[in-house]
Amino acid sequence: MIEEWRLIELTINDAYMNMAIDEAILTMIQKGKSPNTIRFYRWNPSAVSIGYFQSLIDEVNVEACKQLNVDIVRRITGGGAVYHDYNGEITYSVIAYKEKLPEDILESYHVLCNGIVLGLKKLGLNPAFKPINDIVVNGKKISGNAQTRKLNAILQHGTILIDVDVEKMFKVLKVSDEKIKDKMIKSVKERVTSIKNELGKEVNFNEVAEALKKGFEEALNIKLSLGKLTEEEKALAEKLKVEKYSTKEWLYKR
Numbered sequence: 001m002i003e004e005w006r007l008i009e010l011t012i013n014d015a016y017m018n019m020a021i022d023e024a025i026l027t028m029i030q031k032g033k034s035p036n037t038i039r040f041y042r043w044n045p046s047a048v049s050i051g052y053f054q055s056l057i058d059e060v061n062v063e064a065c066k067q068l069n070v071d072i073v074r075r076i077t078g079g080g081a082v083y084h085d086y087n088g089e090i091t092y093s094v095i096a097y098k099e100k101l102p103e104d105i106l107e108s109y110h111v112l113c114n115g116i117v118l119g120l121k122k123l124g125l126n127p128a129f130k131p132i133n134d135i136v137v138n139g140k141k142i143s144g145n146a147q148t149r150k151l152n153a154i155l156q157h158g159t160i161l162i163d164v165d166v167e168k169m170f171k172v173l174k175v176s177d178e179k180i181k182d183k184m185i186k187s188v189k190e191r192v193t194s195i196k197n198e199l200g201k202e203v204n205f206n207e208v209a210e211a212l213k214k215g216f217e218e219a220l221n222i223k224l225s226l227g228k229l230t231e232e233e234k235a236l237a238e239k240l241k242v243e244k245y246s247t248k249e250w251l252y253k254r
Contacts, residue, residue: 002221002222002223003036003221003222003223004035004222004223004224004225005035005036005037005038005096005220005222005223005224005225006034006035006036006037006038006224006225006227007037007038007039007213007224007225007226007227008037008039008040008227008228008229009039009040009209009226010040010041010042010090010205010206010209011039011040011041011042012041012043012044012086013041013042013043013044014043014044014045014047014071015043015047015049015071015072015073015084015245016071016073016241016245016246017237017241017245018041018043018047018073018091019049019073019074019075019076019240019245020236020237020238020239020240020241020244020245021039021041021229021233021237022039022076022093022095022155022157023076023155023237023244024229024233024234024236024237024240025037025039025093025095025155025229025233026095026148026150026153026155027150027236028230028232028233028236029095029096029097029152029153030150030151030152030153033230034095034230034233035227036095036096036097036100036222037093037094037095037096037227038092038094038095038213038216038224039092039093039095040090040091040092040209040212040213041090041091041092041093042086042089042090042091042205043071043084043085043086043089043091044086045069045070045071045086046070046071046083046084046085046086046087046168047070047071047072047073047083047084048060048065048070048071048072048073048081048082048083048084048172048173049072049073049074049075049082049084050072050073050074050075050080050081050082051074051075051077051078051079051080051081052074052075052076052077052148053078053254054074054080054081054254055254056072056074056252057252058174059080059081059173060072060081060172060173060174061171061172061173061174064171064172065172068168068171068172070083070172072251073245073246073251074245074250074251074253075146075157076148076155077146077148077155077156077157078146078148079133079144079146080144081173082144083168083169083172083173084159085163085164085165085169087163087165088161088162088163088164088165088194089159089160089161089162089163090159090162090205090208090209090212091157091158091159091160092116092157092158092160092212092216093155093156093157094112094115094154094155094157094216095153095154096153096154097152097153097154098149098151098152098153098154099152100154100220101154105147106131106132108147108154108156109129109131109132109133109145109147109156110129110131111219111220112145112156112219112220113129113133113135113143113145113158114129114215114219115212115215115216115218115219115220116135116143116145116158116160116212116215116216117129117135117215117219118214118215118216118218118219119208119211119212119213119214119215119216120135120137120142120160120195120212120215121215122211122214122215123195123203123207123208123211124199125137125142125195125198125199126138127142127143133145133146133147133158137193137198138193138198140190140191140192140193141191141192141193142160142161142192142193142194142195143158143159143160143161144158144159145157145158145159160195160208160212161192161193161194161195162194162195162196162203162208163194163195163196163197164192164193164194164197166185166188166189166192167185169188170184170185170188195208
């Protein structure tokens with residue numbers, strides 16, 4: 001019998017709410033109150049998220065973010081600083097009971113990232129999982145992923161690039177030297193790709209979300225049924241947004 005998981009369809013929130021919802025669902029799963037969940041989301045306004053262990057001052061050009069109306073948020077997952085473009089990306093999160101996935105972290109990345117690989121194949125791409133936590137198409141990165149585990153629960157979220165604005169990315173991320181910056185922009189253009197680049201055409205966000213849904217169903221042998229956040233999850237997300245993710249204390253934690 002195929003197990004049923006909850007799907008929260010593509011929504012658009014600001015950075016603080018996006019991270020608050022992920023943590024709210026994770027907390028409720030820890031308490032045994034929520035089902036295994038996959039959600040897809042976008043960021044409005046565009047945002048930079050930094051990894052839990054990173055220093056905001058070292059990684060982000062705060063002034064440029066203000067000028068360009070780009071939010072900044074700290075994640076509870078590790079990894080590097082990521083620019084999330086409103087027009088160029090879908091983010092997913094998988095939040096589940098730990099026993100549903102391999103104990104070994106690398107193996108669990110492989111299983112979950114396979115959902116994205118299978119989804120992108122449905123769009124006509126030829127992706128591959130590149131350990132530890134990237135997905136590449138023609139040798140170029142199209143998706144980066146990060147994970148955290150809390151007691152009996154696991155959260156993995158990551159980006160799927162539909163389009164990429166490398167110049168803007170380097171305005172908001174901090175690079176100390178202009179010469180180095182030019183080299184890095186060139187290097188990222190050579191190493192990073194997007195669905196639009198690979199297919200040579202505009203792609204609809206909902207079409208990508210639908211393909212990813214099918215990919216995850218196949219990879220995890222589950223059926224995704226449309227659901228909504230519970231009242232408890234919503235209340236906790238609102239609280240986390242205000243009291244944690246949008247505070248200077250959390251943002252400047254390191």
